[in-house]
Amino acid sequence: MMKLKYWKPASCIAVICVWTTLTATARAQTFNTLVNFDGTNGANPQAALVQGIDGSLDGTLSDGGDHAHGTVFKLGAGGKLTTLYSFCAQANCVDGANPYGSLVLATDGNFYGTTLTGGEQNFGTVFKVTRGGKLTTLRSFCQQLYCPDGATPVAGLVQGTDGNFYGTTEAGGEYMSGTVFKITSAGALTTLYSFCSQNCTDGASPFAGLVQANDGNFYGTTWIGGSFYGDGTIFKITPAGELTTIYRFCLQSDCLDGAQPQAGLVQATDGNLYGTTTQGGAGSDGTVFKLTPGGKLTTLYSFCTQANCTDGGYPQGGLVQGTDGNLYGTTVLHGGKGYGTVFQINRAGTMTTVHNFDSTDGANAMAALLQATNGSFYGTTNLGGSGSGGTLFGMSADLGPFVAFVNGAGKAGQRVGILGQGFTGTSGVSLDGSPVIFKVESNTLLIATIPTGATTGYVTVTTPSGTLTSNKPFLVIP
Structure with missing residues (x-):
């Protein structure tokens, strides 16, 4: 099974930043490559962007930087790219290495996130970084034999309404199949749940982070486990750690309901949860689905159902609801030029391809989009661009400014x-x-x-x- 999140660049040669600002007026569906990553300024973004309190776009890069193990960066008004921190700056990478997850802007004004590797045991970390770039490692995973506290967090964190941070690890835990955890801003970690406690019918290996819904509970996905075929789950977990498996994928013949979700969920304004699967569906290349609060799943769209897969395939990133009510996302593969797409889908399942990547403007978009408060969408590609290390792009959709x-x-x-x-x-x-x-x-x-x-x-x-x-x-x- 493909794990595209581990791809590396073939070469890194250049960086180009096109002038942009979060207060600019956008034109309908105008696409611009804003940054080309080349290794020296970081490479291979895996995660979605966040908007900072100063209007900047902030994110992580899984590779490159001063020590070749990834960075935290900020893109300010005027298109200036600033590396806030380069990981593995300390001996043996005890400060963490290779961040794959998104940052979260916390109520204290700082960013919090995770690294996949590095830390005291080389099984990843949780960190805090200030807007000025001062990094504090809050937790190194695998503090005990067999990593009962979890290991290798792929996803970022979410700040709960109680002020604590919640996240997942892909591995470790009591059954070595991943965990859900809570951590305070001071670094006190509580393992809320260890997956595979029910012969893995409860799911295993969560790649995605959590979303706290309006009912106060957290919702997420696991990449594998669940049904007999082990094609992943959707789960609900209370802040106290009581987990309920809501849906097991590949329950339908030929996995028409989707399989192996790697992205988290988004709760739309209609109260339903929406997400993607990387596999399954009528075209076997992934789906977009809706899940009601009662647990009913509807497949809204199956990728690779158009000739030559011009509609894209393998959506590894999640969805974001735009201010027009539609959902927006990306695919890693296929599309009209073979390097993935940006798409729009309404809640009835009508799909529109908004952009086809051609490698020169990026390739293999693996993360969800961000709609910034100027109304435009911003995202990243893992590969492509003039530096071969991925890109950061902006795309307007003729939507007006708002507040978040x-x-x-x-x-x-x-x-x-x-x-x-x-x-x-x-x-x-x-x-x-x-x-x-x-x-x-x-x-x-x-x-x-x-x-x-x-x-x-x-x-x-x-x-x-x-x-x-x-x-x-x-x-x-x-």
Whole structure:
């Protein structure tokens, strides 16, 4: 079975940064290669990007950098690429190496993430890195014999509404088939669940991270385990560690329902969960699916069902819901030029290929997209580009600016970070129609306080340039 996440570049020769800024007005479906990675500035991005509080695009590179073991980087307004940290800067890579997962912007303003390898035992780490590039290793995995605390985290973290971070490891655990864990900002780790505790019918080897849904539980996928054929699962786990297997893939003949998901899930505004599988479906090259809160799975689209697989195949990254209500994603393979695609799919399953990669502008997009608050989408390719080490690209879809949350849920009295642009001179903020006390921290960051009696709803921000609305409702926790 292909594990494309381990591919390396053939050569690394050049870097080109095209001018960009998060406040620019976008044209419909305009695609631009913004950075070509060449090894010296990092190489082979595996993970999605995140938007920083200063409006930057931040991410990880699994290879390259000063010590050839990956980096944390930032792309600022004007297209300036800055390496915040190069891994393996310490002897024996005790600071970690080869980050494959995305960063998460935490409520303290720092980024948190994982590395696949490195650390004290060379089985990966959890780290914190400041916006200035100071890295702190919070945890090295495999502290005990046989790694009961987990090993080799592929995915990044999610910050829960309790302020703790939650994630998965691909290996280790009590049954050596991966774990779900919780870790505090101080580095105290709790293993919540070890996979394969039920002859692997509960799943094994989670490659993807978690999403906390509106019900307060976390949802994720495992790459293998589950059914007799072992083609992966969807699971729910409470913050206390009680796991329920919601769906086992390849239950249908020829795996028409999909197989082997490597990406996490996204909860859309309709309350359903959406995701991808890398294999299975009518074309045997992966699917897009919908899962209702009641656990009913519907295959929305099967890849490689068009002649010569011009619709793409092997979607390894997850989905993101755009402000137009559609879902957007990427495929690693095929497409009109043979190097993967960017696609749009509505919630009824109508698929549109938005971009075909041709290697010069990138190849093998393995991560989900980010819709930044300027309305445009940004993503990465693992290979291709002029430096052969992958690319960072931007793509407009004629969608307007909006505001987003650092953390999309909270209780009355808590302070919430709001990301956007043009905040200087803001005259009002409201939550579900009710006014909110706020402070303008910068042109790209507001801090709002959830008022007593607030109800779940969209946030609006009145700026000198107009009113901006959040891309999703803010969830008020009782």
